[in-house]
Amino acid sequence: MSDRSSFDKPCIAVLGLGHVGLPTALGFVEMGWEVIGADEDASKVEKIGSGQVPFYEPGMNDLLARGLASGRLTLCHRVEEAVRAATILFVCVGTPQKDSGEADLSQVESIARIIARNLNGYKLIVEKSTVPAITAQWIKKTVARLAKFVNAPGQQVAEFDVASNPEFLQEGKAIENIFHPDRIVVGVESERARALLERLYRQFDCPILFTNVSTAELIKHAANVFLSTKISFINMVADICEEVGADVTQVALGMGLDPRIGREFLNAGIGFGGYCFPKDLRAFMYLAKEHGVDCGLLQEVENINLQRVELFVKKVQQAVWVLQGKKLAVLGLAFKGGTDDIRESPALRIVKALLGEGARLRVHDPQAMEAARQELPPQAERLEYCPAPYEAAREAHALLILTDWKEYRELDLAHLHELMEVPVIVDGRNLLNPETVRSADFEYVDMGRSSRVAAVESTTQLTVNNCAQ
Ligand code: UGA
DSSP states (O other): OOOOOOSSSOOEEEEOOSTTHHHHHHHHHHTTOOEEEEOSOHHHHHHHHTTOOSSOOTTHHHHHHHHHHHTOEEEESOHHHHHHHOSEEEEOOOOOBOTTSOBOOHHHHHHHHHHHHTOOSOEEEEEOSOOOTTHHHHHHHHHHHHHHHHSOTTOOOOOEEEEEOOOOOOTTOHHHHHHSOSOEEEEOSSHHHHHHHHHHHTTOOSOEEEEOHHHHHHHHHHHHHHHHHHHHHHHHHHHHHHHHTOOHHHHHHHHHTSTTTOSTTOOOSSOOOTTTHHHHHHHHHHHHHHTTOOOHHHHHHHHHHHHHHHHHHHHHHHHHSOOTTOEEEEEOOSSSTTOOOOTTOHHHHHHHHHHHTTOEEEEEOSSOHHHHHHHSOOBTTTEEEOSSHHHHHTTOSEEEEOSOOHHHHTOOHHHHHHHOSSOEEEETTOOSOHHHHHHTTOEEEOSSOOHHHHTTHHHHHHHHHHHHO
16 A cells, blocks of 8 residues: 555544444545545455445444545555555554453554554554543553664654544444534644644534643543443432432433533433443543542442442332243343444343343344344243344233333334233333323333322423423
8 A cells, every 4th residue: 555645635544443443434534535444353344345334323334335435445454554554543443441440452552563663654643542541652652662673773763643532422423423523622742743633623613622642531531431420420319319209300401401510411220331431430440549549439430330230120120029930021232222232231231130030031122132142142931032122022021121222212002011911111211201101001110200200290391491492
């Protein structure tokens, strides 16, 4: 691959084509840049090259098709070739966690080593993956040290910069987040790096915060940890609501109308999961501890989150009494609606806990069944994957909602009632309207809303609507 970069039209390489890398690469292609997407997993590269997105993300198939047709996207599995051909290198590899909670940066290090060995001219190395503060310093040190070693004695090492430009995209909303970000954060150490990234982002109509590299790294990590804290906070409030007869959705609404708080990420339920929040929370706690900063607050955020699964299983038990042998319909396996991702999914943890109690499960998810099947193969009479939610509900003693898929909001309650052995719904995501479900003759259990308060819901709603006008 020849060097296709110039400062006027720098070529971009995106290293790592996962949930962050692929949307990033396709986003830049769509905006008119030349992009090389590289991933050492040759089969993944081949799949993408044939027009298939390796994971479910709404709208991504079309974006990939346009990217491939544009002629501006090159794909390869030799990362070193991408490094040599491009000027701006976005590092989008995974940063999983070790047992200790510490972020495992071995993939980032390995990329740094490849860059060092292929430093054939100026490179701007940009961290996009979520990494602990000061990772950029390690990248810089590693590249500088190794590049010197690789070069012939006396030969000058090519210049390079390391920057941090964290990605804030949410799975299921990646396209919206890429083209309409709320903000862009750029951490740089040189004017040259700043100028390159400024050029890249100048067409965006949102605040761009230029700062130093460690601050940019910390912004991403702290944002994820803060959002996790908001969720655990509202989950704790949900428990209080149940005790005092209040409705957590109304509490969240009332709190959220204060612009200092905001309504987003105040949905109570079975807790947060996914590849980012649980891992980032642990990595942040590890970082705090390592630097002698008390992170007791965050420990509680994690504790509350872990207890949600136990609490939900207890609710199911209270609804059906003995779990052993009960037929339960499970709707939702992904860690949230809009994705096929089951990593750290609270839904899956609940499924495992219920299986452990001897329940018989018929499960459904619009997108995540294939991934779930790999992790949890079907078991005769105990765990069956069903092609439709109504199939799962057949003869069930209770129906459990574990993922906030839009289609579960629109279920035909009368039909469900006919299919189920006992009309009980335990809604772990507060997805359904309590009044509607109860008037369809179901026993209904949710997360922090109560029937007494639900009766005045319409009045509260009306007042809020008036406020908004
Ligand atoms: C999260 C962040 O929202 C993104 O900004 C960030 O870029 C991304 O991590 C990342 O670091 O890569 P994501 O993991 O896709 O995005 O999922 P979220 O939509 O944030 O949801 C995380 C979890 O919190 C889900 O399990 C969701 O169900 C749960 N959640 C969310 C709640 O329980 N209540 C809420 O009010 C909101």
